[in-house]
Amino acid sequence: MRLIGVAAAAVVLMAAFLSLSAVCCADTVQKAELSAVSGVVTAVDWVGDKIVVRTFHAGQADEISFIVPNDAVIVKGTSKIPFGDINIADKVTVQYYGDFGGLKAVHITVK
Incomplete structure (x- = not known):
């Protein structure tokens, strides 16, 4: 049960990281393509x-x-x-x- 909780927390952290990097990179691409x-x-x-x-x-x-x-x-x-x-x-x-x-x-x- 504890292993499932740790795995779920890892998935949530990875999703948060990916969404933040997508926002950051989208802004960079946007400025580069002005x-x-x-x-x-x-x-x-x-x-x-x-x-x-x-x-x-x-x-x-x-x-x-x-x-x-x-x-x-x-x-x-x-x-x-x-x-x-x-x-x-x-x-x-x-x-x-x-x-x-x-x-x-x-x-x-x-x-």
Whole structure:
């Protein structure tokens, strides 16, 4: 009976270790795979926490939608600003990553 308890405790500890390492490694992969794009804001959805940025790359215009999570850092000059201060026609640079839910902004610089 005592051996079963020790084995169960070992399994619980291993599961905890694996879940913590998965969280740690996921964050590392996420930061390693950041992309950046610059352009002009063409739409802002303050309720849905989304922005659309029109970019120009190699002479071609494209519009990219980004989800802006609560933990995204948004700066204008040297000051942090809230998401609600982003407006249509603002020039921005967005650092982001993609996952199953879409493109998620990590850092937005408003110029």
